[in-house]
Amino acid sequence: MSTSGNASPSIQEIRAKCQEVFGCKPFLWQCRALEATLKGSDVIIDVGTGAGKTLAFFLPLLFRPSGIQIIVTALNILGQQNVETLQRARVTAISISAECATAQNFQDIADGRYRVVVVNPEQLMKPNGGFEKLFRNEGFVSQISSIVFDEAHCISQWGTFRPEYKQVSRLRYLLPSTPFVFASATFSPLILEDIKQTLHLRNENLTHIRLPNDRPNISLGVRQMKYAVSSFLDLIFLIPQSWKEGDPPPKKFVVFFDSIAESVQAGRFLRRRLPLEQRKKIRWLHSNMSEPFKKQTVEQLKNGEIWGICATDSFGMGMDLPDIALIVNWKILCSMCTLWQRLGRGARDRDLTATTYVFVEKKYIDSEREKAAKRKAAREQTKKRKRTETRDEEPAQKWRRVGDTGLATRVSVQAETETPEIDEGNVVDNVDPAALQELMEWDFDDESDAEEPEERVSWPTEERVLGVMLDLSMCLEDRLEVRRALYHEQEKGRNSKAVVKKRGVVSLPPELDDFVNADERKLGCRRVPIKAYFGSTRAGESCVTHACSRSLRSPHDVNSHDDTLRM
16 A cells, blocks of 8 residues: 555654554664555565564554554464564454464455464465455555555565465555565575565565664684484483472573474483473474464463473474573574574573574584594505505416416405504593493484595695685775676575585585684684674674684583573
């Protein structure tokens, strides 16, 4: 519903009205987004997690008394969360999922009973579904203030396994005069370009609200796994050893996994560290669970009834829990967008702080790659020496006739047995005795440690980024501008999975590789590759060249009596 030509409310009027209805004053950028929507422009809201995107969605309701907002969300649980927020402000809203996509509900929507309609892309784009019929109703379409895509990066990244996201391009033809709003904390330049092409956005009718997506109140840490991946022993710091009734509870945590099976296995492992009567304090949450159970679990975590969740992305984007103190990402198989969304669940209340850890296998650590390369070179040298010694000590040869030619041929006699080599890199030592005892109780067969990490050259006075040599005497800003261009060049044609195979070698995309190895590569801060990838600010802004005060201590300190989460 374009309102071009009508006088827009002033910033003071917007803030006063928002305070009256929602009990808070909007930021200037939220007011600017409203102004653009009221003028009929498409809007991109490119701001960090927890910055207030949701409030920006609701502001048009204040100045269009009969207007209707349609909000498209990736997760049903977020839809219900929005409905409850609006109900507290006495705004009528409904969340449409497969379970409630009834004829009566769509009739109520058509009759204007609800000011806000929240829906997932599957229901929105369902052939001959309720929304297709609504969009043919000119009276209803004239009342739509805007269509909002929450977590809009999914349009680009999730289209392969949720094809309805790619089909939303049809909406531009069905609703040519309706403003579209796209919001996310994780827009890379390539994702933005893809969305612009998919939804046919024109620069002359597009307002881009852009703020840094950094989260200064969360600390970033990367930890190399010490134990077998399938043992989950690296997570024992989450539950203090010998915890008993009456002890302080652990800090509220969420551990993210890329598979349902791992989330369940890890949850069971952590439960075993607690007394029987306390084991339900740890839950796992994934897409196969019912919506009521997910909602209940989130509420219990919010209220402190449970301590932690082992989750897939079913618990993730946009989940508005203000006080999660600890976020863990298990392995690094996701994309940079997914990783930053997950870590952004920590300390949504900007007055609080949170700690985040990304646990990675040793094959992704530069120093371990170099050790593996040296071991491989030593083995090759040993083999070469043995071959030379064998030739020098070749046994006496004898003549024998070959075939019927009557010719004599010299034949050497070789032993067919070889002594197996021992790879000292697989020897386990310095294992915590308490952890080792738990390790012996588990039956697992993990092959990840047996994989030979790929070779990597050392980085003394120059570095290699995707085959381009960079002089380390260059200033950090210039080096990162080169990195940014290379990140985006490599991203083209790559799907949303992070780990890729090239000639049989498993490797990380360069932005994640830099994130993991930021310290060894003298980047100064793990935020540097994040900022370079998303391009939200000058790459080195607010980061230092020697060390970052928000890069972490060791995990065993997380549940200590010292509550300080920043270094």
